[in-house]
Each structure stands twice: as structure tokens, then as C-alpha cells.
Amino acid sequence: MPTPYHHGSLRDSLLEAGRRQLLEEGVASLTLRGLAKRVGVSHSAPLRHFDDRDALLDAIAAAGFAELISELESAAGLSSLRARLTQYARAHARFALESGPLLELMFSVGPGGGAAEESAARFFALGGELLGERADRESGPLPYLLAATLEGIGSLVASGRLPVERVDEVVDEAVSMLLPAVEARLSS
Incomplete structure (x- = not known):
């Protein structure tokens, strides 16, 4: 209605x-x-307000990235890398459960100079910071690896292929698998 x-x-x-x-x-x-x-x-x-449908979709995707950025920022305040990754990964999975089609739109909008592209760049930069990368350097592959892993989990959650009651278990296992690689990369 x-x-x-x-x-x-x-x-x-x-x-x-x-x-x-x-x-x-x-x-x-x-x-x-x-x-x-x-x-x-x-x-x-x-x-x-919107030149066309693509501009509307771009703005909706940018707003979705703003929500995920907020989750990254709240996770960044935690003291341990494991705690930061876990909080963020669980928030990402919750977002996928609640807003799967939006998450799909966010990661399907390609480069085009719009608000979603700017928001995505901020999202990946903050992901790098969350993983301990220095802000004065170009992001390495870790923020993309984390996003790809979480996007895969999110896709499974959104499609119902990953039962809700197993989300935390899968997220925790993903964090456990990624953590040694992240720690090794940071110490080099």
C-alpha cells in the first residue's frame, strides 16, 4: 500500500x-x-532528485554501504583483532539476513563515479583499517578477501541456504580461518 x-x-x-x-x-x-x-x-x-533509475539505485546502494560502514566503525573500537573481525562479520551476516537484496545491489553496482562507488571505497578503506592496515598506504588484498568471504556467507544467509541458527558458527569459523593470515600479513 x-x-x-x-x-x-x-x-x-x-x-x-x-x-x-x-x-x-x-x-x-x-x-x-x-x-x-x-x-x-x-x-x-x-x-x-534522481536523473534516472540508475541514479536512484546508486543512492540506495550508497545508503546501504553507510550502514555497513557504521558497523565497521563500531567494531573498530574493540581491543583485539579477533573481537573486531567477529563483531563486524556477525553484523555483516545480520545485514544480509535483514537486507539481502540491498546487499546484492550494493556489491553489484559497478564503478561509475557515483555515490555507491565512493561509499564502497570508504567501506574497503575502513575494512583495511579494521584489519590493521595503515591508512597512509593503498589497501592490500585483505579487505577484499574479508568482504568476499562475508559476501559469500551473506549470500548463503540471504538465500536461506545457511540456516539462521548456524550463522554464528560459520562466521566464527571464517574468522578463525582468516585470523592467522591477517596476523601474519600485519607482522610482515
């Missing part, structure tokens, strides 16, 4: 409604015209 737009930030309303629709119906269902109807505005109103 459409949620009528009543003053305020149309852009935020469109992003919120777009995210809900993405989670409920998938990325193929999203159109600017359909979203305008869902929010209760004219079909041309979204064009004031």
Missing part, C-alpha cells in the same frame, strides 16, 4: 520507499514512475 508523501524531504522518502520495495519485490521492480506512485507524488517529481 502506498505511503503518501506529506512535505519534508522527498529525496529521503523516495530512498526509504525504494529500499522497502527493493527488499519486498527485488531490484527489477524499481522504477521512478512506480516509486512516485508509491510515495504519492507526480511521476516527474523523482526526477528532481
Whole structure:
């Protein structure tokens, strides 16, 4: 059922409604015209904020990365590398469980100079920091390896192939497998 737009930030309303629709119906269902109807505005109103459907998807993906970045930042405050990795990996799996189609969109948006690309770059840079890499150097392969591992787990969670009750077990095992490689890389 459409949620009528009543003053305020149309852009935020469109992003919120777009995210809900993405989670409920998938990325193929999203159109600017359909979203305008869902929010209760004219079909041309979204064009004031998004040039086209790709710009809308880019903004939704960027918002998703902002959520994962927040999880990275909260994990960074923990004292041990194992604790940081575990907290972040579990948060990533929770995100996949709650927002699987959004996670899929985030990691499928290719380079194009948009907000999602900038957010993804920040995500990987923070991942490197979480893993103990120095911020003044180009990221090594570890943040990408971690993201790929967690994306794989997230995909299994989102598709229902990994039962919810086994997520922590699998995440903990992934952290245990990655930790020696990360520690070895950091000591070299």
C-alpha cells in the first residue's frame, strides 16, 4: 500500500520507499514512475532528485554501504583483532539476513563515479583499517578477501541456504580461518 508523501524531504522518502520495495519485490521492480506512485507524488517529481533509475539505485546502494560502514566503525573500537573481525562479520551476516537484496545491489553496482562507488571505497578503506592496515598506504588484498568471504556467507544467509541458527558458527569459523593470515600479513 502506498505511503503518501506529506512535505519534508522527498529525496529521503523516495530512498526509504525504494529500499522497502527493493527488499519486498527485488531490484527489477524499481522504477521512478512506480516509486512516485508509491510515495504519492507526480511521476516527474523523482526526477528532481534522481536523473534516472540508475541514479536512484546508486543512492540506495550508497545508503546501504553507510550502514555497513557504521558497523565497521563500531567494531573498530574493540581491543583485539579477533573481537573486531567477529563483531563486524556477525553484523555483516545480520545485514544480509535483514537486507539481502540491498546487499546484492550494493556489491553489484559497478564503478561509475557515483555515490555507491565512493561509499564502497570508504567501506574497503575502513575494512583495511579494521584489519590493521595503515591508512597512509593503498589497501592490500585483505579487505577484499574479508568482504568476499562475508559476501559469500551473506549470500548463503540471504538465500536461506545457511540456516539462521548456524550463522554464528560459520562466521566464527571464517574468522578463525582468516585470523592467522591477517596476523601474519600485519607482522610482515
